[in-house]
Amino acid sequence: MNPQIYAVLEPVHLLLERVNSDFVVRQIARAVGRQLREGTDAERLHHRLTARFSKVMLSEIRDPGRWLLGVALPRWGCGFQDCEAGVLWSTGKDCEVCAEIVQDKTAARRHAQRIEQGLCPEHGTRPGPGGHCVDCVLDDAIRNPASAPAPAQREPEGPPRGSCGDCGARIVVVGRALEDGLCKLCREEAAALAAASAPAAAPRQAGPVTAEQQTCSGRDGTVPCGRKPLPFRNVCGVHRVQELAGEVA
Incomplete structure (x- = not known):
């Protein structure tokens, strides 16, 4: 095995020694060499193997060769090559693309659960008497005020007024x-x-009328x-x- 590849596999030498098939060992070496040729740093591969091996018990790994090829060596993350399991290798910051993917999956799972429970997929509330979500109707009225039905004017009871x-x-x-x-x-x-203002039928004598009376x-x-x-x-x-x-x- 190439010394550089063997050095990269240093965190999992214990597992590599337990691989009984030379064919599987060559596959592991090819997988490491391919990633190195594609631009992955040896330090990054070394860190990946260390991190993933530290998260499992040795007794849980029944097939060391399959675990190395299927779990330890593949890069986890989005299509952004700098992403390493949701963290950008060059900066150490969280990957925004992976965060959006996680949010979308969580929202889709919550949406499906609400539909199964007969709730509003958007707000998670029970539908009203008319079969519609009250919050959805309110949101639609806020977004489209022109389409909202105007409240009916209540006519007062009793005789007409003016x-x-x-x-x-x-x-x-x-x-x-x-x-x-x-x-x-x-x-x-x-x-x-x-x-x-009507004309009088006959003239009549009247006393003086004061201004207060007129x-x-x-x-x-x-x-x-x-x-x-x-x-x-x-x-x-x-x-x-x-x-x-x-x-x-």
Whole structure:
């Protein structure tokens, strides 16, 4: 055997002596020589044999020749030649390619286990009542907000509701509100204005009317209100609504 090859095999000389077949010994020598010719350092091969032989018990190796050819000598790792069992020989750092391969295998194994258990392959959760994973639906809605169904607007129970066409207050659209779209106070104010603007049937004598009786006593900010008051009230419909709102509050 070539002295260089024999020196490389120094960590496993004990096993090499137990190989009874000269043919197997020549195969071992050829395997070492081939790796040396392909650029593998003798130190690297020496380290590989030392590391792998240290991880087994001598009693566990039943066929030394087969173990040397099939376990001790082959390079373990990815397609990157500098990778030595997941570690880069030149730098001593972990091989990123091998790390990704391990992660992919772990993910594939977990994916298969979840499918067997009837779980979501992505999140590992039980499907919802609709047969879909709630987390998957949420993730899809986040990625594609336009495709997410808009929540249905809940219609209030009871009679239809709307807004007064004059003051804008929320009203229940029933009765006369279906015809004029006004709240009660605005309807009364409109009726009073209509009655005041209608021509009188006959002239009548009336005493002097004060400004307080002709206009609302309320104020819009700092400006006196110019609207007519409601019948039997000293304020108009708008200020009456404000008074009622203050009483409720």
